[in-house]
Amino acid sequence: MYFFEWLTWLAYIDPKNEREAFEKQHKKTRRKIAYESDDQEMIEAAKKPIGIIPKSRGPVYTVNGHILEMRCGIWEDKRGLISIVSLTIIYMIASDLYLATKSFKTLLLIAQNYQGQPYGERLFLGLFFLTMGLGSLWLYLKFGLRFTRFEMFTSRHLLIRFNRTTQQVYLHRPTYCGGIVTLPWHGVTSSGSDKKYATAAGVGLPLELLWPPSFTGTLHPELVHVGKASNNFAEQQSEWEFIRRFMDEGPEGLPRPPITSHFPWPWQAFTPQFEGLTHYFRRSSRLTKLGLVFISPAFLIIGTGHWLSLMLCWKPRWPKIIREAGLPGKPTPPLTTLNDYPPAVQERLRENAYLWATRPGKRPERKKRASTRKPKTAIATSCLENDIPAETHRADISPG
Template sequence: MYFFEWGCWKMQLEPEEARKDDHKLEKKLGIKRDLPFESEDDEEQVAARACVSQTPKARGPVYVFNDTVLEIRSGMFEAKRGLISILSCALIIFITTTTATATVHLARSINELLNKKIIPDIGLLLVLLLYFTIAAVFSWFYLKYGFRFTRLEMFTSRHLLIRFNRKTQQVYLHRPSYCGGIVTLPWKGVTSSGASEKTAIAGGIGVPLFLYWSPRVTGTLHPESAWVGKAGNNQAELRDEWEFIRRFMDEGPQGLPRPRITSHFPWPWQAFTPQFEGLTHYFRRASRTTKVGLLLICPAFLIIGLGHWLSLLLCWKPRWPKLIRQAGLPGKPIPPLTTLADRPPHIQERLRANAHLWAIRPGKRPEKKLRARPKKTESKSN
């Protein structure tokens, strides 16, 4: 499910008029936008170069692993896809069935009129007109407002991917165009939620490993980010995964445990097992009552799993551009880093207009001045 990436991309392109309500809400709640400083960004980048685990491990799913390339599934909530697919298919089936039923009866009435000279019943014609009207109205609303959400799970790339190329020292993100598209980023300058406790997110429970490139690194006036692999059960798992990626890029694959390679073919278990990613922590510590409750809602996991599999079946295998596929091979060119000029003109305009929202402040964050406590006046005794 690409809802998170789609929302982030839309937010980066959001016009100022659409942000007025957000500004009013922030003022009402007393929320102040706090932009990071260069020194803080530098510290996080330095932390990302340090060793954080002695047990590096790729939790996967890993699609490619060799001397040059490491490719892992990416995306926040990508493993939880399924519900949108079920709702979309139900609506598509309803529209198709309604249209087909009305068309069959209309064709039969026309055939009887031409061959047997039987005049169709007025009531039947009104019912058919109602069927066509309902199908047309639902189709219009779906194509105008609903299809954009369907494409977050169906009729699109089967997975979001992140590819690490050790020889070119680049990272490639594979996303649909409506989620930011395919971009080429430098390895140097990345920060990670697995690199330190300061950058950790929610203790690593229920979220994948998070990678981030600040606007200072991307050169596109906006930050780039990626959620890598499976959701974690604790911060230690994310540290192990980050250390695996760091060692691969900085030192090479020698000495790293070879990960299990996952196929892009949509096998059924690839749809059902992700439903439990990041939940082992809760299963182990859950009370007996909670475990019984989880057993009772197993049919819901089954339904979502079926929707997930349906989504995989109705998507296609993601394919990298030839330049990226050949990157790192002898005699092949190194892909250029993505810049603002690579975007369409209207996208460039929106990114320039919103650049101040993600800008990095120069220098170091000033120290907070301690407020002097007022001296207590001694009460005079009478």
């Protein structure tokens, strides 16, 4: 579930020497050049009202006069597979340690009342299962636990909170995904503001919000995906218009969205698997629909893993200053800056700042390609006609 956010954060703090070594070994892709005018154009597009009915598809956890809190993150529908694999590995480790403990317990009973009975086989089994259990546990803690924490033993959801009183946006993420961040509302851009900013016409992806580096204060952009996966661009537009109107105009006149509980109910684990697929089901053939019926047990397995993942995580909790932000007499949270990170992370972010930097000014207009082919002159045309064989001339001309 947090795999995309983890990869994004790694891209921000990737050591410069390792990245340069990788680019030398592989074909380097050309980096797209961004200009300040591009960011300004996206920000201005995000401020414009959209002639569409605002509607939030959720999940929404809190909404009142000054706060709107939603789920964010991408690939929520894929959650569950890592949990199943992780629980299988944990079960195997626990089984080995249990069998080793049982074998050594039997050996202890034999030693307390030894009467010459053989114990070599029991000793071998105890040492074997102990070695397997401890060895597997070491490998799992060193290499596997980081992937397990994408779905288990972490915050139940990634959250985004919009506070219209402070005009700030707060992101709740684990530390290995960038941590909790405070951002200004006025610097946000959205994939729902204009179709040219939507990826793949918005099909199968949640609404995308982006803060350029000039508004984050951390030398890198902030990218989040909000809500459910969409079936079309219109759903992204409706979601964005709901958020924009809440922050800019207030909740008056907006349809009240259904509130989702943080409690891990079973249906919260099975419904995300079908987010963004309504358009596919409607247009699929009968044969495809029959095939979906046959593979439905796979959806059941993934949904069960998703539910186990929800139960083995805990409800995310905001810091006190963010919980009280916007209340009378309470301080406004400071925007996140580079100094909020550890010194080692600050150094990495400074090294990689050039990757996200924008060029000043406006993007130069693309020049029209002029044809390099010279037009034929009258002399060249007459010469070409002289080169035509006599046989191809008109038939009414006698051969002379």
